[in-house]
Structures are given as C-alpha cells and as structure tokens.
Amino acid sequence: MKTAAIIPASGLGNRMGSNIPKQYLLMGGIPIIIHTLRAFQESTQVDDIFLILSAEHVKNAELTIVQRYNLSKVIRVLPGGKHRQDSVRSGVDALGDAYDIVVIHDGVRPFVSPELIKMAIGEAVLAGAVSVGVPVKDTIKSLDSQGFVDKTLNRDKLWLTQTPQAFSALLIQEAYRRAYEDNYYGTDDAALVERIGKKVKMLTGFYENIKITTESDLRWGELFLKMRSEKPA
Numbered sequence: 001m002k003t004a005a006i007i008p009a010s011g012l013g014n015r016m017g018s019n020i021p022k023q024y025l026l027m028g029g030i031p032i033i034i035h036t037l038r039a040f041q042e043s044t045q046v047d048d049i050f051l052i053l054s055a056e057h058v059k060n061a062e063l064t065i066v067q068r069y070n071l072s073k074v075i076r077v078l079p080g081g082k083h084r085q086d087s088v089r090s091g092v093d094a095l096g097d098a099y100d101i102v103v104i105h106d107g108v109r110p111f112v113s114p115e116l117i118k119m120a121i122g123e124a125v126l127a128g129a130v131s132v133g134v135p136v137k138d139t140i141k142s143l144d145s146q147g148f149v150d151k152t153l154n155r156d157k158l159w160l161t162q163t164p165q166a167f168s169a170l171l172i173q174e175a176y177r178r179a180y181e182d183n184y185y186g187t188d189d190a191a192l193v194e195r196i197g198k199k200v201k202m203l204t205g206f207y208e209n210i211k212i213t214t215e216s217d218l219r220w221g222e223l224f225l226k227m228r229s230e231k232p233a
Contacts, residue, residue: 002047003121004099004169005040005073006091009033009107010054010080021054022212023107028225032212034069035110035225041073043114045121046103048075050091055079085185085192092176095169101125103166104189108212111224117164119203124166129198131190132205133159159202162209165189171198 009023023033040046051074053061061077076094080087088104095102101124105112116132123130136158144150165188167175175192179185186192190200208224210217 001100001125002098003045003101003103004091004095005043005046005049005117005164006052006088006102006104007033007036007040007049007107008052008080008084008087008091008104009036010052010057010087011084011108012054022218025212025218027110027212027218027221028229032110032221033107034065034071036105036107036112037065037069037071037074039110039112039114039117040103040105041071043117045118046073047099049073050076050078050094052078052080052087052091052107083185085179085189088189089176089180092173095173097169099169101166102169102172103164104172105164106211109163109209110212110221111208111210111228112164116205116209120164120166123201123203124168127199127201128168128171129165129190129193129200130167130203131161131165131188131200132163132203132209133161134205134207134209135159161188161190161202162205162211163188165200167193 012021024031040049058077058079066074078090078094080090101121103121120130120132136155140153140155140158142150142153171193175196178196179192194200212218212221
C-alpha cells in the first residue's frame, strides 16, 4: 500500500494582518509550514508529499523548503488556485494511479503528530474516508435572518472538524471529479466525499491541533510549542 499526503499552503493569510503569508510566519523560529511538513516527513505511513504553494513561491521551494529543511518526501511542489479546494485539486490531479490512500492536511495546522497521521491513514484503509475532529464544548445556537436565536443545537452530535482527512485514492479522485463537473465547492474535502454518498468516519483528535489563522492563533501556537518543549521525555 502506498500513501500520498497533500498539503495545501497557498493562502495569503489576510486575516493575519501580515504582509507575509501565514504559512511562512515563524513559530519557535521556524516557519509554520515546516512544522507541519516535518510531521509528515517523520510519519512511517506516508511515502510522498505533494506540497501546494502560491504560484510565485513554487519556483524557489526546492531550495528554500525541501533542501533547506531536509524534506525528502516532498516530491512535487505545485501551484495552488483561487480557493483551498482548487489547491487540493492540483494535488489530487497529480496523483495518477500510483497511490492507494491520500491524506490531506492544512499547511497551517502545525501541531499534527505522526501518531495522528497514522491513526487517520489506518482507519481510511478500513472505512475508505475519515476525518479528524473534536467534540464541541460550548453551547451552539443557530440564528434567524434578523440575528435572533432560532434554536439551540444538541451539542452531543456536533464536532469541530479538523485535518488530517484521509481517503481511498480512487474515492477522493472521484469526489473531486464530480464536484467540478457540478461546479460544487465544499467547506472541506470530506464534504465532497459525503455528497457522492460515502459516509465519513470521524476520529477523535486533540484540541491543540489548531489552524493558525489569526494573530491570537499564533500566540496560542507559541504557547503550545513552549509547553511541548518543556514536557518531560
């Protein structure tokens, strides 16, 4: 069995309020994207990595990312698209028929671990489609068009969806093909699989597996990184 990882990291990071795309901001003195890629580099279940960057950063990525940080599993660096889904599609289209399992992970979720990657891939072999997530802690309410509470949702059935998400290669390729045939854009890769009738199994991840989107996220990330480094071996 052969597994590919697709890591989309071509966003501009407008919500971060920085001139530097968020994936290149330093966390613990290292770009966020490098923390993410190292987890997949270290995973014994991942054979190859397809890294998706903005077009202007693709040319120099071999030197500034792959060689500089010894990321030998990054075999392709591809240009992303307008939306995250377009960027992932770039990786899905490049897979060909060489892989059995595909794991997709946000480039700015740097606290993913090789153990979490292993769990996602292992379950994908059995279930065909899995996502990592965590149960909602807070009370969730839906609002009407005037901003008033419409109803309080049963949080026992609600989960915050994260990545990695892992799929049979044939399944995710089919889901992407049909999404673009129908001009459909989903909020994550699992949504594309769900819409073609395949159930997605949810796996319990961990709350620290945050997506670095805002300055506040970056501060939390620095704190998590410090806590991790101080944790006894």
